[in-house]
Amino acid sequence: MQVRKVGRPPCPGPLQLEFPDPVHRQTEFTATRTARPPGRRGETMGARPDRDGHRNGNGSGNGGGNGNGNGNGAFGPSAPGRPGRQYPLLRGPGRQPGRAPRWVRLLIAAVALAVVVGCIYGLIVFAKVNDAFKLGGQDVEGLDRAGLNQPVNILVVGSDSRDGLTSRELQRIATTREDDGGRTDTMMILHVSPSQRKAMMVSIPRDLKVTIDGRAEKINAAGVGGPDLLVRTVEANTGLTINHYVEIDMAGFLKAVRTLGGVDMCLDRPLKDRVANLDVKAGCQHFDATTAIAFVRSRKADGNNDYGRMARQQQFMRAVMKKITTGGTLLNPGKMIQLADDLGPHLRHDRGFSVKDAVAVLQRMGDLSADTLETRTLPATNQRACAAGCPSYEVATAEAFVLLEAIRRDAPAPPVGLTEGGKALEGVDLRGGGISVVNGGGVDGAARSAADSLRARGFRVSVAGNGEPIEGRATLTYPKDRAPAARVLAAYLGDGVKLVEAGPDHEGSGLVLTVGPGFQLPSAPPLESVK
Numbered sequence: 001m002q003v004r005k006v007g008r009p010p011c012p013g014p015l016q017l018e019f020p021d022p023v024h025r026q027t028e029f030t031a032t033r034t035a036r037p038p039g040r041r042g043e044t045m046g047a048r049p050d051r052d053g054h055r056n057g058n059g060s061g062n063g064g065g066n067g068n069g070n071g072n073g074a075f076g077p078s079a080p081g082r083p084g085r086q087y088p089l090l091r092g093p094g095r096q097p098g099r100a101p102r103w104v105r106l107l108i109a110a111v112a113l114a115v116v117v118g119c120i121y122g123l124i125v126f127a128k129v130n131d132a133f134k135l136g137g138q139d140v141e142g143l144d145r146a147g148l149n150q151p152v153n154i155l156v157v158g159s160d161s162r163d164g165l166t167s168r169e170l171q172r173i174a175t176t177r178e179d180d181g182g183r184t185d186t187m188m189i190l191h192v193s194p195s196q197r198k199a200m201m202v203s204i205p206r207d208l209k210v211t212i213d214g215r216a217e218k219i220n221a222a223g224v225g226g227p228d229l230l231v232r233t234v235e236a237n238t239g240l241t242i243n244h245y246v247e248i249d250m251a252g253f254l255k256a257v258r259t260l261g262g263v264d265m266c267l268d269r270p271l272k273d274r275v276a277n278l279d280v281k282a283g284c285q286h287f288d289a290t291t292a293i294a295f296v297r298s299r300k301a302d303g304n305n306d307y308g309r310m311a312r313q314q315q316f317m318r319a320v321m322k323k324i325t326t327g328g329t330l331l332n333p334g335k336m337i338q339l340a341d342d343l344g345p346h347l348r349h350d351r352g353f354s355v356k357d358a359v360a361v362l363q364r365m366g367d368l369s370a371d372t373l374e375t376r377t378l379p380a381t382n383q384r385a386c387a388a389g390c391p392s393y394e395v396a397t398a399e400a401f402v403l404l405e406a407i408r409r410d411a412p413a414p415p416v417g418l419t420e421g422g423k424a425l426e427g428v429d430l431r432g433g434g435i436s437v438v439n440g441g442g443v444d445g446a447a448r449s450a451a452d453s454l455r456a457r458g459f460r461v462s463v464a465g466n467g468e469p470i471e472g473r474a475t476l477t478y479p480k481d482r483a484p485a486a487r488v489l490a491a492y493l494g495d496g497v498k499l500v501e502a503g504p505d506h507e508g509s510g511l512v513l514t515v516g517p518g519f520q521l522p523s524a525p526p527l528e529s530v531k
Contacts, residue, residue: 071218100331110380115251140350142231147245151193151410152361153437154353155231156201156248157223158186158313164251164346172290173250173297174277185315189240191407194364200340200374200413201317202403203310208380209393209528210237216528218393227348238404239525245351250293252346257289258341263319265295267500273298279426292316307377308423314375314419321373376403376417377424381530396527398430398458403494405522427486433462433510435489438467440475441517450513453521458529477502477512494522 034507059327098106146152155335164169170176173390187204193512199486222233227245235242257263266284273279276298280291287295295301296316302308379399384392399416406414435454439447451461473496489511490497502509 018077040112052273053229055295075312086481116305131190134354135344136347136349137225137351137353138348142235142242142246143229143350143352144241144243145352146168149364151191151195152243152364153407154190154192154244154246154361155234155242155247156186156188156190157227157230157347158247158253159223159247159346160185162251163249165254169251169254169290172277173254173293175250176444184220185309187219187230187234189234189238189242189407191410192364193410195410196412197364198372198374200376200407201314202407202417203314203375203377203419204234205306205310205378205380205394207306207392208378208395209383209395210529211526216393218391220410227350237525237527239523240404240407244357245348245350246353247348248343249346251298251398252343253293254289255342255346256322256339257287259335259342260320262286263287263292263316263323265316265319267475269302271295271298271301272302295324302315302423304424310377311419311424315379318373318375339463345466368528374413375419376413377416377419378403379427383530395530396458397530399427400452400527401524401529402430402488403526405492411491414491415484416488430485430489432485433461433482434462435511435513436462436464438512438514440466440467440470440514442469444519446515446517446519449517450521453524456529458523459522467514470514472496472498472515474498474519475514475516476498477514479509480504481507482509482511489513492522 015237016285025478041044043131076348090372165173185206187206189202189204191200191202195197204219206218209216210222211217212217212219212222212229219233219237222230227247231242231245234240263286264284265287267280267282269278270282271278273294276294278291278294278298279294280287296309296313299309300310301312304311379397380394381397382392399414402414403416406412413472414428416430418427437447437451437454446461447465451463454461474493475498476486476490476493478499486499490499493513502512
C-alpha cells in the first residue's frame, strides 16, 4: 500500500480507496490521502453521499460557512469533495472466489454418495427380485398385451397343487398329498383401470356353467388343460380380453404369509369348519400362515358355500395389501428379496409379465392400497341337477352380464355382486318386478326382439306391445322404489336412454322400457343365463 501526500494541508483530508480490480474484489488497494482545499478555519465538509453517490449538504462550524460536494463511489460519479466509499467483499483466507464453505461441500458429497449407494443397492434388489420372478415364466397362448395407459385384465388363479408342502404342513392344513387333477378352486379377474385410478377384483364361482370346447362344464374343469385352456375359456365365456396370467399354489401362499409375518384380520362373527381345520373367534386377531390358508379355503364356515369363501378370499387380499403398504414391506429390501425367493418356485405366469410390467400395472392403479381395490363376485345362482348323478351348476344372472359389460367398457363398477367384511351381498336386484318392453319406434317386431335379447341375459321380461312414439333411442320409466335398478339398467343399455320417474300410483310395479327406432342391446358373452 502506498501513501501519497498532496501539498501541505492544515489537517488530513478524507481517505480515498482505489480498487485496481473491482470485479474480482481483491483485497489489495491503494490509499490516497487528499488535502482539503485551503479555507478558513471552521469550514465543514459536505453531507454523506446518498444511494446514488451524490451528496449535497450545508454545515456550519465554529467560524461559520457551508460546503457542497458530489462523490463518486460504489453508487455514482465522484466530484471534488468527499469521495463515495466502496466496500470490499470480505472472505476467509485462502478461499477461491465463489467457492462454497468446506462444510457445505462435504455435505453435498455425502448426499451424492448416499444417492449413488442407494441406487446401486436398489438395482441389486430389483435384479434379485426379477431373477426370482422369472423362474415361473412360461408361454401362455391367447394373451393380448395392453397398450400404453390402457386397462389391464389379469387372470389370477389359485392352484390346488400340493407340491412343496411337507407332511407336517399337509396335516396342519387338513389335506392330503392328492389333489383333484389340476382343477382350481380360486379364479379371479383383476381389472386395473388407469382412467379411474382403481382396480376391481372379480371372483368367478368355481362351479359356473360354461362351454369348454363345445361341452357344458364347470369353469374350474378348464384348469386340467393348463393356462392356455383357462385363458381361452375365460375369454370365450365372459367376452373379456385377458392380458396376463398369474397362478400361485398352496406352498407359495403359505410361505408368502410367513414371510410377511402373518396378517391381522377383523371378523364380525366366529367361524368354524372342521374339514378345513378352521376355528377362529369374532373380533380383531392375528392370522398365521396355517390359519390364513384355512380361512380362504373353507366352504362351510358360514353356510354360504362358495360365495362365502370368495368373499373371505377378497377380505384376506385386502388385509395383505394393507400389510404390504403400511407394514414397511416395500421399504424393506431384505423382506422383498425373501418374499421373491419364497414365491419364485411356486408362482407361474406368462413370460410377458415381468417385475417391470407388474410395476407398470401398479402405476395404472395410481396408489397401491386397499382403498383403491374394489371387490365383486360374478353374480350367479344355483341350478339344481336335473336328475340323480347330474352335476349341479352355478348359472349367471342378469347382474353378471351388467358387471362384465362394465369391465369391457372400463366403466365404474355397478353395485352388483358386492362383498363386504368377508360376506357376499346381493346389491341391486335387476330381476325383481320384471321389465315390460314397449315399441315406441314404429318398427314391427322391435319390442319382441329387445325382449328376447334381455331374456337371454337373465332378465325377467314381458312384451307390452306398441306405445306412443318417442324421440331418441329409448325411454326407461321406473317407480321411485326401483330407482337404483333403473340407473344400473340404463348404464348397461348405454347412451341415449332417457330415465323418467313414474307417478306415485306406480309404486311396486316394474320397469317399462320403451324402445325407439334402431334400438339395439350391447353384445353379450355366450354365458348360459338363468331362465
